[in-house]
Amino acid sequence: MRIIPRSAWGAQHPNGCGLAPLPATEVWLHHSVTAPTISMRELEEIGHRRFGCGISYTWVVYPDGRICEGHSIGRQGTHTAGRNDRGRAVCLVGNYDLDRPTEAQIDAVAWLLRHAHAQGWITAPRLSGGHRDVYPTACPGHWAYQAIPEINHRATEADDMFTDDDRRRLAELHEWWQHGIDGIRHAGDRYLKLVRIEQQLAAVPPVDPRAVADALRPDLTAVVREVLGTDNADQADAIVDKLAERLGRTGVQQ
Numbered sequence: 001m002r003i004i005p006r007s008a009w010g011a012q013h014p015n016g017c018g019l020a021p022l023p024a025t026e027v028w029l030h031h032s033v034t035a036p037t038i039s040m041r042e043l044e045e046i047g048h049r050r051f052g053c054g055i056s057y058t059w060v061v062y063p064d065g066r067i068c069e070g071h072s073i074g075r076q077g078t079h080t081a082g083r084n085d086r087g088r089a090v091c092l093v094g095n096y097d098l099d100r101p102t103e104a105q106i107d108a109v110a111w112l113l114r115h116a117h118a119q120g121w122i123t124a125p126r127l128s129g130g131h132r133d134v135y136p137t138a139c140p141g142h143w144a145y146q147a148i149p150e151i152n153h154r155a156t157e158a159d160d161m162f163t164d165d166d167r168r169r170l171a172e173l174h175e176w177w178q179h180g181i182d183g184i185r186h187a188g189d190r191y192l193k194l195v196r197i198e199q200q201l202a203a204v205p206p207v208d209p210r211a212v213a214d215a216l217r218p219d220l221t222a223v224v225r226e227v228l229g230t231d232n233a234d235q236a237d238a239i240v241d242k243l244a245e246r247l248g249r250t251g252v253q254q
């Protein structure tokens, strides 16, 4: 799946109302209460006429599962009064008091939440709720509101995040890391520091292994230098280079 960018659907109006901090701590579900076939340009016109800041929503999801970028992720939308700074919004195109969200739409929103979380745009891969939870409105409609638990369930099913190939690479990475730790287990309490690094590694989604390797490098350097002693700093650095290179190579490719 992918997010169709503003440039592809031809955004004409301002990109939201100023900056909004990242990552967002809330994500709210809306519906457009329009024909399900309305274009992004038309949705943009509606939002712009009402609030003057271009399209109101962060993301727009069509019944066929197409996901479009609304305002940019770091900009403030005009979707959820009082929460547009910390919150972002997913808008389902259609009227979900009348229709049920399609399977393709539910899957698309779940994918979008996982993707946004992996990118560091939102603090958790889930919807905070529907517009009606924080404002006196029927939005996002009865059937879309009913679908929120299922969307959140699919969004947090870790197994859906990776292909078999991803999982194989991840297992390989972990096995290699374990091997590296076993190799310097004799280093006593310093081993505990490596365990902590390993736990950090396990907690990072395997999105960008090169970045993970870079982030772990200072810790790794400190530990290896400590283990080998200050007389062997060059040797320690060489080991860290090898470890970081291996980590970057073995990781999951995007």
Ligand SMILES: [Zn+2]
Residues within 6 Å of the ligand: 029, 030, 031, 079, 131, 137, 139, 140
């Ligand atoms: Zn709404």
